[in-house]
Amino acid sequence: MELLSNWIDWTPQLWKGLKVSLQLTSLALLFGLPLGLILALASSAKLRLLRYLSIAMVEIGRGAPALVVLQMVYYGLPSAGISVGAFTSGVIALALTTGAYTSEILRAGLNAVPHREVEAGQALGMTHADILRYVVIPQGVLYAVPALMGFAILIFQLTSLTFTIAIPELLARSYRVGAATYLYLDVLALAGLMYLAVTLPFGWLVAFAERRLSLHLK
Amino acid sequence: MIDLLLSILRGLPATFGVTVSAFLIGAILAVPLVLMRRSRSILLRLVARIYVDILRGIPPIVWLFIIFFGIGNGFVTLSAFQAATLGLGLVSAAYLCEIYRGGFLALSKSQEEASIALGFTRLDTLRFVLAPQVVRVSIPGMATFLVSLLKDTTVASAIGVRDIMLYASQEAQAAGGGFMPFIMAALLYILLSIPVAYFSRRMDALMRRRVSK
Numbered sequence: 001m002e003l004l005s006n007w008i009d010w011t012p013q014l015w016k017g018l019k020v021s022l023q024l025t026s027l028a029l030l031f032g033l034p035l036g037l038i039l040a041l042a043s044s045a046k047l048r049l050l051r052y053l054s055i056a057m058v059e060i061g062r063g064a065p066a067l068v069v070l071q072m073v074y075y076g077l078p079s080a081g082i083s084v085g086a087f088t089s090g091v092i093a094l095a096l097t098t099g100a101y102t103s104e105i106l107r108a109g110l111n112a113v114p115h116r117e118v119e120a121g122q123a124l125g126m127t128h129a130d131i132l133r134y135v136v137i138p139q140g141v142l143y144a145v146p147a148l149m150g151f152a153i154l155i156f157q158l159t160s161l162t163f164t165i166a167i168p169e170l171l172a173r174s175y176r177v178g179a180a181t182y183l184y185l186d187v188l189a190l191a192g193l194m195y196l197a198v199t200l201p202f203g204w205l206v207a208f209a210e211r212r213l214s215l216h217l218k
Numbered sequence: 219m220i221d222l223l224l225s226i227l228r229g230l231p232a233t234f235g236v237t238v239s240a241f242l243i244g245a246i247l248a249v250p251l252v253l254m255r256r257s258r259s260i261l262l263r264l265v266a267r268i269y270v271d272i273l274r275g276i277p278p279i280v281w282l283f284i285i286f287f288g289i290g291n292g293f294v295t296l297s298a299f300q301a302a303t304l305g306l307g308l309v310s311a312a313y314l315c316e317i318y319r320g321g322f323l324a325l326s327k328s329q330e331e332a333s334i335a336l337g338f339t340r341l342d343t344l345r346f347v348l349a350p351q352v353v354r355v356s357i358p359g360m361a362t363f364l365v366s367l368l369k370d371t372t373v374a375s376a377i378g379v380r381d382i383m384l385y386a387s388q389e390a391q392a393a394g395g396g397f398m399p400f401i402m403a404a405l406l407y408i409l410l411s412i413p414v415a416y417f418s419r420r421m422d423a424l425m426r427r428r429v430s431k
Contacts, residue, residue, distance in 0.1 A: 063411060064404035065369035071387055072400035079395030160277040164376055171280055178287060185288030192276045192284065199275040 007190050010177055014187075017173035018194050024159040024169065027091045029152060032098025037141075039103035040110060041132070054103075061100025067161050069093045074165045090162040098155055102148060109144030110136055146210040153199050153206070160195075170194060219398075225389055226402055229382035232299065233410075236371045236379060239303045241364055244310025251315040253344075256322060266315070273312035279373040281305040286377045302374035310367060317359040321352035325429075354425035361418030365411040372407075382406055 042054035061069070070093040077084055077092075084092070113136050121131035163171040174191035178184035254266035273281070282305040290296030296304070325348060333343040375384035386403035390396050 060404065060408070063408035065372040065383070065407055067372040067375070067383060068386070068400050068404045068407065071383075071390065072397055072404070075387075075390040075395045076397035076400065079397070157277040160279045161373065163279065171277075171283065175283065175287075185284065188280065188284045188288050192272075192280055195277060195280060196272065196275045200271060203271075203275070 003186055006181075006183065006186055010174075010187055010190060013173050013177060014170060014191060014194060017168060017170035017191075018198075020167065020169040021156065021159045022198070024087075024090055024094060024162060024167070025152065025156045028094035028098045028155050028159075031091065031095035032155075033102055033148070035095065035099030036102030036106050037137075039099055040106040043103065043107060044110075058100050058103050061096060062104070066093070066097045066158050067164065069097055070161055070165060086162075086165045086167050089165060090159075090167050094155060094158060094162075097158065098151070101151055101154075102144075105144050105147045105151060106141065108147070109142070110140035112143045113139045142213070146206055146213055149202070149206045149209055153202055156198060156202075157195070222389055222399060223402055226382055226385045226399060226406065229380055229385040230406075232374070232379050232381040233368070233371055233383075236299065236302050236306060236374050236381065237364070237368045240306035240310050240371070241367055243303065243307025244314045244367075245360070247307070247311035248314035248318055251311055252318040252322070255315060255319055270312045270315055273309050274316075278306060278309050278370050279376055281309055282373060282377050298374070298378040301377060302371070302379045306367065306371060306374070309370075310363070313363055314360065317356050317363060318352060320359060321356040322348065324355045325351055351429045354429050357425055358418050358422040361414050361421070365414050368411055368414075369407060 039054045039058055042050050043058065045051050045054070070090065073093040073096070074086065074089040077089065117135050117139075118131055121135050126134070159169055160171045162169055163175065166172065170191055174187045175184075177187045181187070251266050251269065254262040255270070257263055257266075282302055285305045286296060286298060286301035290301050329347055329351075330343060333347050338347070371381060372383040375381050375387065378384070382403050386399040389399040393399070
């Protein structure tokens with residue numbers, strides 16, 4: 001009973017944290033997805049320099065732990081004379097991670113577009129840019145949707161890392177309540193439930209999208 | 219530069235230790251879990267499913283906090299290293315269970331039917347027909363997971379495990395900022411993951427030939 005009444009007391013505070021986590025997720029996706037598409041296109045560009053550069057960016061972005069990228073942005077940018085707050089650092093780092101990961105997902109999607117459609121476009125005299133824009137990208141991105149949604153869950157979970165750079169997201173706020181009350185287990189359990197309340201239903205949605213889109217592909 | 223590298227390298231044993239022990243805990247714990255997941259009893263299936271969903275649905279860093287601050291603070295005392303290993307091990311079990319399950323699904327149903335026709339018990343089918351192949355099919359997935367686990371061990375630094383991440387962070391704070399410690403740490407993590415990725419690719423090619431279709 002005491003646990004329940006505590007949970008009710010803490011909910012408004014944690015709810016604020018959850019909103020910050022969700023904001024971070026949306027901003028990371030908003031900036032990271034276009035970056036991912038650019039990297040995906042650049043990694044199959046004709047220009048060799050561009051191709052190698054984007055492949056290197058993707059490999060480093062995926063190979064380096066997200067927490068390392070986060071702290072690099074947070075501690076690195078100010079020393080390079082660019083002063084941004086913790087929240088902006090968090091968004092930049094998570095967007096970079098999103099870009100690196102989603103570029104691979106998008107590349108797989110773009111590659112799934114049958115090559116004969118590109119050839120048909122060429123036969124019709126379409127320019128390379130037009131073929132990309134009207135034929136390859138719309139279909140390729142659609143193929144990638146379930147995997148991208150799966151990644152969105154991952155990036156939502158990754159927002160918990162921003163605890164280490166003092167962004168007041170869900171984990172940071174729960175920890176603060178824990179430190180004040182010494183009821184770490186109780187408040188962290190509530191935080192865990194809040195994470196689950198987002199990740200589980202969204203996971204079901206991903207499974208649904210996978211079924212629907214694979215139907216369309218058959 | 220060399221000093222910086224040496225300082226960060228002090229974290230190597232902890233990073234290595236957490237990664238390997240958590241992986242072992244996960245790989246072992248995932249075996250009963252996947253058997254429950256495939257069991258005929260609804261109750262066992264449900265319990266395993268709930269375990270997997272809950273462990274995967276909450277970020278690893280939250281699990282470490284729950285274990286270190288929540289549980290390890292009261293009746294049992296856990297060191298940061300123990301808490302990180304246990305937490306990441308439990309999370310790994312959930313992911314590896316799904317990888318093993320994928321291995322079972324990859325085998326053709328007719329093998330199981332053939333074993334039944336030959337009068338194998340369920341246990342013997344599992345032991346002599348399915349399990350050896352599941353292990354082979356699962357190895358590439360397990361290796362991929364090991365690489366992602368290596369990167370996930372960075373969260374152990376948040377509860378004070380002295381790993382590569384913690385030393386990189388300390389060096390940056392001492393120097394008043396800077397990219398260099400993190401670039402070194404990133405390269406170190408990438409360097410550590412290359413042998414695993416290489417091994418995975420080799421094993422994948424090798425094992426593919428040893429699974430009957």
